[in-house]
Amino acid sequence: MSGRGRRAALPPTDYRKAPVLDADGLVIRPVSGAGKPLGVWDFRGSPGPVDFRRALVAALAAQGRGWGSQDTYLTNASTLKLLFKDAAAAEPPVAETGQITVEWWKQWSGDIHVRRVLAAVVRRAPGVPEATRVFLETPRRRPPARRGRPRKQAHTREELRRVRDAAAATVRAGRLRIAANTAVLQRWRAGAIERGDSDWPLGEVLDVLARTGDLPRHPNSATRAVTAYAERALGFEGNAASLSRLFPTPAEIGAAAVLLIAHEAWNQSVLKKMDVPTWWPNADREDPAVHQVDTDKPRRGRRRHASNTLVDVGEGSSGRALRHVLELTAQARTTLEALDRPATKLLVGHRGLGGAENLRDHEVGKALEGAIRSWQQQARDGGVDLPARVHAQALRHSAQAHHGRARNNTQDTHERDYQLKDENVRAASRGAVELGLAQALASARQTVAMRLVEEADGDDEEVSAELVAKEAGVDLEVARRIVAGRLHTPVASCSDFLNSDHSAAGTPCAVSFLLCFACRNAVATGRDLPRTAALICCAYLSGMRPEEVLALRRGCCTCVERDDDTVRFEIRGLHFKGVLDEDGNTIGEGEVRADPWIVLEPIARHRRRRRARRRRAVVHPHPLPVRQGHLHAPHRPVFRHRCRADPRLHGLGQPARRRSRPPARADPGRPGRRRRAAPLPPYHRLVHLPPARRPDRPRGAVRPRGHRHVGVVRRPSGIASDGREVAGRLLTERA
DSSP states (O other), rough: OOOSSOOOOOTTOOOOOOOSSSSSSSSEBOOOTTOOOOOEOOTTTTTSHHHHHHHHHHHHHHGGGGGOOOOHHHHHHHHHHHHHHHHHSSOOOOOOOOOHHHHHHHHHHHOOOEEEEEEEHHHTTOOOOHHHHHHHHOOOOOTTOOOOOBBBBOOOOHHHHHHHHHHHHHHHHHHHHHHHHHHHHHHTTTTTTTTTTHEEEEEHHHHHHHHSSOOOOOOOOOSOOOHHHHHHHHHOHHHHHHHHTOOOOHHHHHHHOOOOHHHOOOHHHHHHOOOOOOOOOTTTSSSSEEEEEEEOOGGGGGGGGGEEEOOOOOOOHHHHHHHHHHHHHHHHHHHHHHTTOOOBOOOEEOSSSSOOGGEEOSSSTTTHHHHHHHHHHHHTTTTTOOOSOHHHHHHHHHHHHHOOSSSSSOOOIIIIIITTTTTHOOOHHHHHHHHHHHHHHHHHHHHHOOETTTOOOOSSSSHHHHHHHHHOOOOOOHHHHHHHTTTBOOOSSEOOTTBOOSSOOTOOOOOGGGGGGOTTTTTTTTHHHHHHHHHHHHHHHOOOOOOHHOOTTTTTTEEOOOOSSEEEEEOOOEEEEOBOOOTSSSSSTTOOOOOOOEEEEHHHHHHHHHHOOOOOOBBOOSSSSEOOOOOOOSSSEEEOOOOOGGGGTTSSOOOOOOOOSEEEEOOOOOOTOOEOOOOOOOOTTOOOOOOOOEEEEEEEOOOOOOSOOOEEOOOOOOOOHHHHHHHHHHHHHHH
16 A cells, blocks of 8 residues: 555456466576566577476576576576586586586586575475585585685775776767767758758768667678768768767776766666666756766665765766766667667667667676776777776775765775775874874773782792782782782772772772772782683673673583584573562572573683683682572572671671662552652661562662672561661771
């Protein structure tokens, strides 16, 4: 149904879609989804048994149901004809699909990419052996010659300017030549040229050329020679020069393509299918200066259709270049319309020495690529100093790199495939990159305040303690506890838990352990570096949050073998964000993540090494509450806790269930609404007594955030005051 509510017209009841295959099964007549014919592909002249050819031709027709490009059919049909030829010449000949073995296919396809692409067609054919079908369905690595993505080198700005100026000069010469002959033709048709004038024969021959697309020829001649009258009128200049009086030559079409690529960085495939603009934003003027061009780039998927606006602001602008190309090819489109072969493509010209059938566009095949080569050779012969590589891909890359913005692609593609892979861009940006890295290093040195004593490996605890005390500037007793591992955090050791750079003086540190890097109280030894590096790399490369990495257990990483002979490394563990119970309370213990994390092989190797070196159940031991019990146990895991910030905090009891925020309470003034609990008490950085929503649920005094989670259990029967006494006594001791 349309946007206005009108139903689309249905086809007649007797409508039947035309079959793609002819009755003999050897001719394919495909049609695109838009109803456009995609050529006729005849395999009746190919060698080999008829049944063998029918099976593979039917497979090609089935594979091409979703194709919308005639070039795709051309490539696959040509490769299939080559397969028929080689199969008939093989010893012994391959006469049926059951004889296409894996060995024969490897020998025939080799490392030729075009032949390997035909595997999608062959595996559809009936009778292909199962081993061959499995082999063809398995993804293969690219051939060594095509493997890797080497860096590109764009033309310099001066080289690109020379190419653009040479192409513009060729287009200008062709445009002026066609305009002069068109003026003679119009004068002759208007009767401004009298019979007997010197321009009368020329006007008469040009009229035939404009109506038929070819020169006057002898109808009964075997060679279809041009009449002597036409040769005298045109000055015996030759057929190619005579046809170019009204139509552009292949070299001029190639120059037009080069000119537009140099201005707009269009792909060659986009230029092949580009139509003449049909809408101008400033059409109220006699000479529109703004052209809107529609582009079609199938590689972009759902974003394949776009439009570009080209503004004509004088010589050297993209709008003026498009205007010249339109004038160059206008007469060719007029002639095709007179021949009942209307063409809407932008690049239209004569592609042969004679015959109206050679007056057409350059959409199919490699005609446009050949036209660019023809112009390149013609320009070099004329003394133009062109770069070594003048083809569509190199010119597009150069224009994209120098324009500095995405052209007919995304910004990510522009930076990844054009900017970062270009040698000139990398060389020009080396100074800026080095300056940025130097500034980042200076900023990191100012930000990272954690002290590092790498030589303290803990082999000799007394020597290491003295070294830590000297290098880090801490008390010797504190250094001994650091070396003994009694003050560990997940990334380092904390020398003064009550005087953090990120918390109020005299209160316990309540920030994330990641801020240890920016704290002067943090001290890292040589034994801390592997654990810290592993924690950061695992969190960065797997996408896990730090607390999820810290909760990993032995055996969490598994190697899964898949049906296609590939492996996948999976990590299963707990996640905590958004984990709520039926009452909306945050479940501090977390829950097992339904979908495992998919990680790279280095992360899996690290998990195995950590498991081999540690006897504990937890892969990353740390002073936070850690989980015990089997990971996949149906019951809720319990906590094990050991507080290393201060020995006096140990022994307060089993830690209670944590809450990430105080629960909401009913608001008596606003029925149906809930309000937040009262603000936390002044000592909330250490302990907080959250109200229980259910009287039969244990409550505890917990400090809900930070890298030292401390808590004590309070049962519902009669020890609430004891819990407050413990918290008050603890605060008094800390004061």
